[in-house]
Amino acid sequence: MRHARSFTAIVASSVMLAGCGRDMQSMLAPKGIQAEQIAGLAWLLFGFGIFVLAIVIAATWLAIGGSARSRRILAQESTVFALGIAFPVVTLSLLLGYGVWLTRALLDTGRDQNAVSIEVVGEQWWWRVTYLAPGGTPVASANEIRIPVATPIAFKLRAADVIHSFWVPSLGGKVDMIPGRTTHLRLTAERPGTYRGQCAEYCGGAHALMALEVVAMPASEHAAWLQRAAMPARAPQSDIEQRGQDLFLAAGCGACHTVRGTAAAGTLGPDLTQMGARRSVGVDTMPLTRDNVVRFITDGQLVKPGNLMPEFRFLQPSELDALAAYLLSLKATDPDG
Amino acid sequence: MADTSTVSSYPSTLPRPGGEQAALEAVWASPRSWRIVTDVNNTVIGGFYVGTAMLFFLLAGTLALLIRLQLAVPSNTFLSQETYNQIFTMHGTVMMFLFAVPVVEAMGILLLPQMLGARDQPFPRLGAFAFWAYLVGGLVFFSTLFFDLAPSGGWFMYPPLTSSRFSPNIGADFWLLGIGFIEISAIAGAIEIIVGVLRTRAPGMTLDRMPMFAWTMLIFAGMIVFAFPAIILATILLELERAFGWPFFIAAKGGDALLWQHLFWFFGHPDVYIIFLPAAGMVSMIIPTMAGTPLVGYRLVVVALIATGFFSFGLWVHHMFTTGIPALSLSFFSAASMAVSLPSGIQVFAWIATIASGRLRWTTPSLFILGFLFIFTLGGLTGVMVAMVPFDWQVHDTYFVVAHFHYVLVGGMVFPLFAAFHYWAPAFSRRALSERLGKWTFWLMFGGFNIAFFPMHLTGLMGMPRRVYTYPAVMEWGVLNMVSTMGAFLFAAGIALFLIDLARNLRPDASNTAGNIWNGGTLEWVHNRVYGARSIPIVTSADPLWEQPHLARDVDAGRYYLPGSITGRRETLVTSPIEAAPQYLLRLPGPGWTPFLAAIFTAAFFMLLTVKAVTPALISGVLAVAMLVVWMWDSDPKPLEPVDIGGGIKLTTYASGSLSHSWWAMIVLLLVTGSLYLAYVFSYLYLWTVSPQFWPKPETLAPVASAVLSAFLLVSGSAILVVAGRVLPRRSRSGHAFELLTGLAAAMLLAALIAEVSAQSQAGQRPATDIHGALVFTAAFLQGQMALPILVMAGFVIGRSLGGRLGLERRVIFDNFSLLYHYTIGQSLLGLLLVHGFPRLAG
Amino acid sequence: MSAAFEGIRPLGDLLRLFIAPAIWFAHLGAVYAAEALICAGPPRSHGDTMSWIVFLFTAAALMCLVILTVRTLRPGDRVPPPSGQTSAWFRRITLLLAVLSGSGVIWTALPTAFLPVCSSAP
DSSP, rough: HHHHHHHHHHHHHHHHHHHSSOOOOOOOOOOBHHHHHHHHHHHHHHHHHOOOHHHHHHHHHHHSSOHHHHHHHTTTTHHHHIIIIIIHHHHHHHHHHHHHHHHHHHTTTTOTOOOEEEEEEEEETTTEEEOSSSSSSEEESSEEEEEEEESOOEEEEEEEOOEEEETTTTOOOOOEEOOOOOEEEEOOBBHHHEEEEEEOOSSSSGGGGGGGEEEOHHHHHHHHHHHHHOOOOOOOSHHHHHHHHHHHTTGGGGGTTOTTTSOOBSSSOOOOOGGGGGGGTTTTTESSOHHHHHHHOOOOOOOOHHHOOOOOSOHHHHHHHHHHHHHHHHHSSSSSO | HHHSOOOOSSSSSSSOOOHHHHHHHHHOOOOGGGGGGOOOHHHHHHHHHHHHHHHHHHHHHHHHHHHHHHHHSSOOSOOOHHHHHHHHHHHHHHHIIIIIIIHHHHHHHHHHHHHHHHHSSOHHHHHHHHHHHHHHHHHHHHHGGGGGGOSSSTTEEHHHHTTTTTTSSSSHIIIIIIIHHHHHHHHHHHHEEEEHHSEEEEEOOOGGGSOOHHHHHHHHHHHHHHHHHHHHHHHHHHHHHHOOOOTTTTGGGTTHHHHHHHHHHHHHHHHHHHHHHHHHHHHHHHHHHHHTTTTTTTTHHHHHHHHHHHHHGGOGGOOOTOOOOOOOHHHHHHHHHHHHHHHHHHHHHHHHHHHHHSSOOOOHHHHHHHHHHHHHHHHHHHHHHHSSHHHHHHHHTTTHHHHHHHHHIIIIIIHHHHHHHHHHHHHHBOOOHHHHHHHOOOOOOOHHHHHHHHOOOHHHTTTOSSSSSSSOGGGHHHHHEEEHHHHHHEEEEHHHHHHHHHHOOOOSSOOOOOOOOOOSSSSSGOBBBTTBSSOOOOOOOSHHHHHHHHHHHHHHOOOOOOOOOOOEEEEEEEOTTTOOEEEEEEEEEOSSHHHHHHHHHHHHHHHHHHHTTHHHHHHHHHHHHHHHHHHHHSSSOOOOOEEEEEOOOOEOOOOOGGHHHHHHHHHHHHHHHHHHHHHHHHHHHHHHHHHHHGSOOOGGGHHHHHHHHHHHHHHHHHHHHHHHTTOOOOSOOOHHHHHHHHHHHHOOOOOOOHHHHHHHHHTTOOOTTTTHHHHHHHHHHHHHHHHHHHHHHHHHHHHHHHTTTOOSSSHHHHHHHHHHHHHHEEEEEEEEIIIIHHHHHHO | GGGGGGGOOOOOOHHHHHHHHHHHHHHHHHHHHHHHHHHHOOOOOOOOHHHHHHHHHHHHHHHHHHHHHHHHHHOTSSSOOOOOHHHHHHHHHHHHHHHHHHHHHHHHOOOGGGGTTTOOOO
8 A cells, every 4th residue: 555655645746736836837737728627637537547556456465465255355257357347347438438528528618710810830949920810911920929818719730841749738738730731729828827838749859949938918918919019120229229130131130030121031930020029039948138149149059959040150249249139129119018 | 188187198108218318409409609699499599589688678778877867957968969869769769679579579489489388489490580680680770879870760750850851861761771670570580479379389288278478479479460560661661752752751742741650650559568468478477376376367368368469459549649630530549548458457357366366475576576566557547548538638748658658668568577587587597586686676676667757747747748858947847857867777776686686696508497496387397408398298277287297207207299309300299279289290490500691691781771882782682582592492391201209199290281380470471461561551542531632633544454464464473373383293303384384473473563663654653753653653662572582482492393392292382482472463463453443433 | 199189170269269359440440441531521511421330330340249249159050069168268258359349349439429520639
């Protein structure tokens, strides 16, 4: 029985973990309707597992050192039949039925005409995000997805190169992104907050660093944010920012990156129109600070080995300053909006 | 059979003639010193085989420790990204392909003949070939790690990541050619095991008295026959794509990345049970001995084994729950995953019942078995969890799954294996392993395992994905990972202690072993030497040593069948598959260079091909075939007069048709090739459902007339070979009608292939253009893959006929050739029907 | 002694063991293939078609299992008298496998009652 006790203890400690604040990527701390339904199933399954394990341990214990009577009962073929066939048939039928019922419930959840549609394309090793507003122009972004709270979101998932898998544990299950196919995922965040996600299908090289953040915000704020995000990039407001923009265009950054409203219209890499408004740089490998932006420009292969961006080591410190200032300035006018 | 339960008179009388045993020993003597590589005996090869598999276990385990070191703390820089990716790929690949499957196969090669009362495996040289191919291929494959040439696409090798576009290095080619080749060696072993279990059991050992380990090995080998061809086809397709651009997995040209996943997991899921079942068989052997009572529910356990064998083929999609396949399809496989847990439940409670019906002795094997019961049950339960579709959407590809399958595989297979090492060591070694060290080994391994892997359930639930080389500190997975790492080193300490135990106590010996120290009831516990028991007993129960008093003594005294060598060669008895009635005396080959050299050259062929050294590769290939021909030349020895094996039973020394053990091997081989072809037919139809727009309009297809021509050539070829069989000369040579007809039949097959390829080319089909062209030429490729050996074999048959080694009586070589030939004709016709008929039907 | 070994039976008994689980596998393959084909075709309402297909396949599979069970229980006159206990042993195993496979077939069919056709992950 010692094993059963330690098992319960560890499961109990996981409950405490789930209760703590550092649960931005835990399926035990659900923040969305889908994730909550699955977490409910998870606890049911854990209970079932502990129950069956306890039976097996108890039976083994009795078989070794139990009374003559209990051992005689355990040694019968009919007992093998009862515990090994009849009992599992009944319990597993119930579990299977519940699992199928829950699958049905999840299929129906968030199947809403008014769902917000967002396309996410997995690329080695970042996420291309496009907000598909009905009637409006698509708004491109990368690695950070802002969604309205309590609104069903319909994700369209595609892959540009190899297979990836889109997964935000706090909000729900994962779905693979497969070249040549479009897959779908519906999520609904119930509370505002920032939820971390990560590519779950090994996609080579820097798979470990292919993370993303979903920021759930009140619906009205989200609408306002999306409106601003659809606008061209904020123009440089100071000399240093202007110098940065000139450098950005002169160094050829625009061959791969887009900054809407400027000549930079490359599509190979992430859209940077809203870069200053993001929370991190290098696909969630580092917080968004001046130093980290510079680091990514000069030592990108150290930060995220194998990424397609060349290291711009020839830039002088002052030039890097200007470039970073420009990039950090790229955000809609009201930073908290 | 009642009359055999009380043996009033023994088949052979005492005293045995002087010198009989010495002659037997001489016939079976192993070559000395380095010439041991020419030996083919199952005890020697089996020992090497187990040792090599354990070497790969240690190597892959070392890689696991490197992985754990890297993950011990967040943002660690101990290993670089690329190195880590190579290491985790190699860890999985080596553990699955070079350790887990080979080691259970090796245990089968080592133990089965002794357990079944045979002198050796039915095809000793095939077993030796399989072993050497595996050793050389495996070592070369592993060493790629030291040259930064190892694959880094994961052990599951999903395209398009592993396509030439995203993995241009030859690491992936090493995986595809190396692993594909090692699978072939696994299939060779499986054929050996199936024929061995069904045809070389001791007289009276009916299927319901067969040791449970033999049952599991039979199901194991049967599963390999149907599961491995799927991955062999997958590796062929991916290598064709990488080398020649045939777009099987490229969506833009009509291919589909998911095809690989279907084929891979159609192999991969059964593979888990392929690994587990033999381990379960070991448990079913060890528990009865340790509890001192027969297995409770023998029947139920056999039911469980057969059910597992089938049910495990219906689970493959449960590795694809997150691929966006319709939920209803997923639920079919969720249900199948539930179904497969029933047989495991039966076995667990049958083992507990056996423990309850006897008295469990607290030995090292017992401890490992109890550890197995706990760990495996927990792994099975998390298996039920991941079989629930919504739950799997969350935990799929997280550390929860890593924990789950290590519980299943390490718990389900490594713990029983260590129990088996401790249990069976005295049957092969002068000394048993130390009980004291063994118990320490167990507690270190058991504790270490749970400390390493239990926390991974939690890291997974907390969101840590698999196959990440690092993770940021903010995720707070650091503590649990550190605990896992410490557990892993504790586990490794247990393994190290086991190695010390081996060094101190394992003294393999062919004739002088520690013997039946556990009081086991099955035949491997009579006094066995390289040739097995002195005489082959009559078996009247499932635990003969318990039920038949004095059996061990009488067997050793030579009172049963075949107490010496009758024909002056290595021999074993062939018995009927169900009742184990003696049918004929099989003369077995002795040591020789050909299996060893053939294996070396075959391995060289594949490895040189990988590094694109085409000419040396072809030379090696030709040499390998030459070795095979030399090897086969003195097979099928000519019939002798019937011999007396004792007890008044006179047996022939030659059998043809379905009586022959080699007929059975050929049938199993045809099942393998048939499965491979069915996997191709599945791929064809599957890809059509994915991209039907790539199928040409009927009017642009190759003309029907060309298909009719090919079919005509094929059918005539078959008819010609039937006629050849009729004119097979009796003895004296008159004319060469037989040789001419055989050659003509082979030519017809080749002509049909050429006709088909040229018709498709003229119709404008090209393999690299789109998926339809690729599939059309794949059919031709698979045809060619059959035609090539048929040409070689036809030449061999003709040669033997000319050399006077083939005739109306001595005809097994021709019979087997005919089986393969007619099968190939059938496969070709099916291929023509599919390639020419289906587009017209669908268009 | 040699008389004991004369009752050599063909492989039929062994292969017979595999019939029930093979039916289970055929059923699974058939319903899976049916759904794959239906969903590969043009999109329309398939609910009824699929339900009928699964119902028919399931009925057929269970029918086969019942026939197998009946024939195993009553081997009839064609089969020569079983040699000893081995035959009874084979019959018991065949029956148990039929029971297990039957549960499996029903489990496979069960989700059709709950889930829509061709609808993929949420």
